[in-house]
Amino acid sequence: MSSFVAEVLASSGKLEKEDIGIKISKLSRRVDEVKGEVCDMINKKYEEFIPSLKNAEDLVSQVDGISMEIDLLKSQIENEVQRDLRVAVTEFSELKQQLEKSTLLLSVLRQLQEFDTALESNHRALLEKNYSKAATHLNKAQCSLQQLKSRKGFELKILQALSTELIIQKENLLYHLNEEWRKLAVWNLPPSPAPTKADDLLEWTLKTELRLCNMTPKKKSDLEPLLVSILQAFAILGELNSKLKFFSQKLLKYILKPLIVDPFLDVEIELQTHDAILRFSAMKSKSNHTTPVEVYRKMVVVMGFLHQHLLNAPVGDSVDFNPKQDVILAEMLGAMIWKDLSESIIKNCLVNSIPANSSQLEQYEEVIKETERFEDKLRELQVLNSDSTDLLEYARNINTHFASKKCQDVIVTARILMTTEIHNTVKIPLDSKMPLPKLPAPARKAKVPKVTSPAAQDIVSLGNEKQLGYRSLCLPACRISESVQNLIELAYQTLSEATDATNECAVQLFYTVRNIFHLFYDVVPTYHKENLQKLPQLAAIHHNNCMYIAHQLITMGHQFRYSLPSPLCDGAATFVDLVPSFRRLGTECFLAQLRSQRDELLERLSNARNLSNLDDEDNYSAANKAVRQVIHQLKRLGKVWQDVLPVNIYCKAMGTLLNTAITEIVNKVTTLEDISSEDADRLYSLCRTMLEEGPQIFQPLSDESKSKNKKYQEEVPVYVPKWLKFKELMIVLQASLQELVDRWTDGKGPLAAEFSPNEAKSLIRALFQNTERRAAALAKIK
Amino acid sequence: MDEDVLTTLKILIIGESGVGKSSLLLRFTDDTFDPELAATIGVDFKVKTIAVDGNKAKLAIWDTAGQERFRTLTPSYYRGAQGVILVYDVTRRDTFVRLDNWLNELETYCTRNDIVKMLVGNKIDKENREVDRNEGLKFARKHSMLFIESSAKTRDGVQCAFEELVEKIIQTPGLWESESQNSKLRLSDSPDARGGGSCGGYCSML
Numbered sequence: 001m002s003s004f005v006a007e008v009l010a011s012s013g014k015l016e017k018e019d020i021g022i023k024i025s026k027l028s029r030r031v032d033e034v035k036g037e038v039c040d041m042i043n044k045k046y047e048e049f050i051p052s053l054k055n056a057e058d059l060v061s062q063v064d065g066i067s068m069e070i071d072l073l074k075s076q077i078e079n080e081v082q083r084d085l086r087v088a089v090t091e092f093s094e095l096k097q098q099l100e101k102s103t104l105l106l107s108v109l110r111q112l113q114e115f116d117t118a119l120e121s122n123h124r125a126l127l128e129k130n131y132s133k134a135a136t137h138l139n140k141a142q143c144s145l146q147q148l149k150s151r152k153g154f155e156l157k158i159l160q161a162l163s164t165e166l167i168i169q170k171e172n173l174l175y176h177l178n179e180e181w182r183k184l185a186v187w188n189l190p191p192s193p194a195p196t197k198a199d200d201l202l203e204w205t206l207k208t209e210l211r212l213c214n215m216t217p218k219k220k221s222d223l224e225p226l227l228v229s230i231l232q233a234f235a236i237l238g239e240l241n242s243k244l245k246f247f248s249q250k251l252l253k254y255i256l257k258p259l260i261v262d263p264f265l266d267v268e269i270e271l272q273t274h275d276a277i278l279r280f281s282a283m284k285s286k287s288n289h290t291t292p293v294e295v296y297r298k299m300v301v302v303m304g305f306l307h308q309h310l311l312n313a314p315v316g317d318s319v320d321f322n323p324k325q326d327v328i329l330a331e332m333l334g335a336m337i338w339k340d341l342s343e344s345i346i347k348n349c350l351v352n353s354i355p356a357n358s359s360q361l362e363q364y365e366e367v368i369k370e371t372e373r374f375e376d377k378l379r380e381l382q383v384l385n386s387d388s389t390d391l392l393e394y395a396r397n398i399n400t401h402f403a404s405k406k407c408q409d410v411i412v413t414a415r416i417l418m419t420t421e422i423h424n425t426v427k428i429p430l431d432s433k434m435p436l437p438k439l440p441a442p443a444r445k446a447k448v449p450k451v452t453s454p455a456a457q458d459i460v461s462l463g464n465e466k467q468l469g470y471r472s473l474c475l476p477a478c479r480i481s482e483s484v485q486n487l488i489e490l491a492y493q494t495l496s497e498a499t500d501a502t503n504e505c506a507v508q509l510f511y512t513v514r515n516i517f518h519l520f521y522d523v524v525p526t527y528h529k530e531n532l533q534k535l536p537q538l539a540a541i542h543h544n545n546c547m548y549i550a551h552q553l554i555t556m557g558h559q560f561r562y563s564l565p566s567p568l569c570d571g572a573a574t575f576v577d578l579v580p581s582f583r584r585l586g587t588e589c590f591l592a593q594l595r596s597q598r599d600e601l602l603e604r605l606s607n608a609r610n611l612s613n614l615d616d617e618d619n620y621s622a623a624n625k626a627v628r629q630v631i632h633q634l635k636r637l638g639k640v641w642q643d644v645l646p647v648n649i650y651c652k653a654m655g656t657l658l659n660t661a662i663t664e665i666v667n668k669v670t671t672l673e674d675i676s677s678e679d680a681d682r683l684y685s686l687c688r689t690m691l692e693e694g695p696q697i698f699q700p701l702s703d704e705s706k707s708k709n710k711k712y713q714e715e716v717p718v719y720v721p722k723w724l725k726f727k728e729l730m731i732v733l734q735a736s737l738q739e740l741v742d743r744w745t746d747g748k749g750p751l752a753a754e755f756s757p758n759e760a761k762s763l764i765r766a767l768f769q770n771t772e773r774r775a776a777a778l779a780k781i782k
Numbered sequence: 783m784d785e786d787v788l789t790t791l792k793i794l795i796i797g798e799s800g801v802g803k804s805s806l807l808l809r810f811t812d813d814t815f816d817p818e819l820a821a822t823i824g825v826d827f828k829v830k831t832i833a834v835d836g837n838k839a840k841l842a843i844w845d846t847a848g849q850e851r852f853r854t855l856t857p858s859y860y861r862g863a864q865g866v867i868l869v870y871d872v873t874r875r876d877t878f879v880r881l882d883n884w885l886n887e888l889e890t891y892c893t894r895n896d897i898v899k900m901l902v903g904n905k906i907d908k909e910n911r912e913v914d915r916n917e918g919l920k921f922a923r924k925h926s927m928l929f930i931e932s933s934a935k936t937r938d939g940v941q942c943a944f945e946e947l948v949e950k951i952i953q954t955p956g957l958w959e960s961e962s963q964n965s966k967l968r969l970s971d972s973p974d975a976r977g978g979g980s981c982g983g984y985c986s987m988l
Contacts (some may be wrong), residue, residue, distance in 0.1 A: 715823075723824075724824060745840065
């Protein structure tokens with residue numbers, strides 16, 4: 001500091017010394033002021049603040065003490081009050097339970113009492129024969145018991161005893177009811193095993209009777225009629241349904257169905273003082289089937305009887321607790337039997353009444369009316385509810401039923417025809433015509449394009465003057481099965497019937513006819529399979545049958561075209577599509593037969609030991625036997641096919657078989673390497689047998705026209721392609737070398753026409769020894 | 783003895799049934815006549831050697847059946863024929879009218895075009911003639927055939943008919959010399975080609 005002052009002093013001089021003096025004085029004044037203020041502050045602090053602080057602290061400690069005291073008190077109070085509360089609650093709940101128990105007990109006791117009363121009154125009512133009341137009480141008892149039982153955790157031994165008692169009572173009541181019911185409706189049924197003989201059956205059925213004793217004896221006037229009471233009791237007990245069901249089944253089985261089925265049964269009713277009796281009596285009937293009118297009459301009698309004596313009892317009207325049971329007994333019974341009854345009537349009566357041909361169809365109107373009346377009557381008797389018209393519907397559908405029945409009949413007839421023997425035949429002459437049923441004149445399209453008359457044809461002859469022969473399209477004369485002719489007649493008959501029928505019916509009938517042919521196609525080859533394979537005659541007849549049918553099918557249908565409904569009239573009424581299958585059917589069967597015959601022929605010839613070394617007696621006799629067997633077989637075939645096959649088919653078939661035989665012989669001979677002159681002679685004699693007898697097998701016409709058959713025997717070379725070769729072979733067997741060369745004639749002779757150079761040479765080598773002459777002859781054959 | 787034969791010729795006799803084909807042949811080959819000769823069944827064959835202008839020719843003569851029912855057999859015999867004798871009956875116009883059919887058949891089955899044809903009007907010994915000679919001549923010319931009238935009964939024209947035919951064949955170049963070549967070219971029409979023995983040929987009756 002002194003240095004600082006020294007500096008100031010040094011630099012500022014004297015003036016500045018004066019300023020310092022002033023400043024110091026000011027400073028000392030200021031220090032005095034601060035002294036006073038500090039003193040003041042200290043005073044204030046220690047005299048005013050500290051005592052108040054002390055005061056406040058005291059208060060805080062006091063409050064803490066009090067609050068502690070409060071807490072203590074509170075916990076004390078809580079402990080004591082809660083303990084008391086728990087005790088009180090427990091007490092109250094115990095009291096409540098006791099109360100409940102008492103109430104329960106009371107109600108159980110009341111129910112038990114009710115039950116007892118109910119049983120008691122039931123018993124009383126039973127004694128009074130007031131069954132409906134008894135039943136009502138029993139029902140009440142059951143209700144009570146049910147209620148008792150429905151309580152949970154409540155098992156009283158008495159309940160079991162009670163329910164047993166209830167069941168006993170109920171069974172007791174039912175027993176009584178059943179007894180009464182049995183007395184009321186008495187069934188007298190014939191002894192149980194029904195006799196098997198038809199005659200006895202009627203006698204047996206006649207013993208059935210139903211006795212209804214509804215005339216309640218009025219012992220106690222205040223009671224309702226017994227019947228009603230019983231029925232009501234059944235209703236209340238819920239047994240009415242099963243009871244009635246049982247009754248209805250018996251009714252159906254022993255009364256209604258016999259009446260429907262048996263035309264010789266009639267019903268009669270006998271009224272006695274207390275009883276009404278329904279029983280059967282015999283009546284005469286023309287037909288073996290019941291007529292609907294008769295059946296309806298009998299049904300109405302039976303239903304009327306039941307209605308009068310049994311069914312009109314009110315069942316549910318006095319029973320107020322179950323309105324659902326308020327039904328009419330007749331309705332119940334009706335509902336139970338109607339389905340079976342209507343079915344049975346349709347099946348056994350209406351079906352038979354459907355007419356077999358369309359002319360009787362109009363008379364059926366009567367049956368429809370009767371059916372309507374019958375259903376109305378049943379509705380009146382309340383047996384039938386209003387909307388059920390099964391029978392009428394069936395009867396009204398007569399056209400459909402008629403068509404179905406007709407079609408079924410037709411198919412059955414057709415099937416019978418198909419399964420009859422094939423061998424009953426009829427001759428179809430060349431100009432056979434199908435006798436067509438008379439057709440109605442075509443209403444529509446009356447202008448059918450006119451067929452040009454023969455006279456007109458002469459003028460218009462266009463182009464080729466070669467006309468088809470008059471018989472070009474005819475079926476050749478042959479034999480067919482009678483059944484097939486009948487089948488075609490049936491087809492035409494059915495078609496002609498279709499023209500008279502309604503549209504749906506016509507279409508159905510038309511397709512039935514088609515079905516006949518489909519059936520034939522499938523049934524005949526299968527049904528007669530074995531015979532067709534085994535018997536050549538049947539195969540031939542079957543072939544003819546198929547061809548005959550095919551022939552008929554070409555034109556069948558067009559005759560009826562304008563009388564049939566659409567789409568048949570638009571060209572669908574044709575059978576042409578079936579033609580190829582039928583031709584194939586016939587051809588296949590006959591060809592199979594031909595094949596088996598051919599195999600048999602070849603089999604026989606195979607026993608001929610190749611026709612070699614015939615100079616050996618054994619060989620010769622074997623060969624001879626084989627050839628004779630072949631001829632015999634062919635002759636037999638010629639006989640069974642005679643007059644059966646059309647002539648051209650006959651000749652073709654026989655020719656083919658004969659050709660097979662001789663070809664086999666020719667082939668065997670040409671392959672022989674050495675033929676001695678004795679061999680040649682014997683071969684020749686074998687061949688001569690064939691040559692002489694072969695043509696004899698051609699006998700297409702029956703024996704009366706023997707002279708006509710000669711023509712076909714001459715034509716053997718036409719039907720047997722290798723016949724001339726065979727004859728040539730025979731010439732070769734007998735010829736000299738020169739003759740052979742002559743017949744060869746430089747390849748222009750008959751030997752050359754039938755044999756190839758190699759065959760001819762081989763034959764010559766076999767027949768002749770190796771010489772120069774042979775060499776020269778062989779050289780000429782080329 | 784065949785050495786001096788110039789050639790072998792195949793001759794065919796055709797015509798309606800009953801015009802005398804077989805009688806002509808029998809007259810020519812055996813110099814016989816049978817008025818009750820039966821109808822030919824299928825086909826008949828004869829060989830005869832004939833000398834024409836110093837040339838020897840061997841004739842293989844095929845006599846066919848005229849009846850319609852044997853007609854199916856004949857076509858195969860036309861094969862390789864060099865000459866044909868077409869016969870009609872001058873007393874039956876229908877046999878003349880049907881010549882067209884025969885020519886048609888000949889044309890159809892014949893294997894060569896230059897076959898020599900000879901028209902023969904037979905049975906001129908009979909009185910009830912229906913076909914005039916000129917008519918026959920005209921028809922023959924129209925179809926470029928040789929023509930002759932004959933009677934198998936009286937021998938008239940029979941020998942001549944065969945001789946003229948053979949002469950014409952021999953004069954026709956290429957018809958008989960090239961025979962060996964032709965035979966190689968012939969169409970396969972052998973009967974073996976047709977299904978023998980089997981039932982395949984069977985057809986339905988409709």
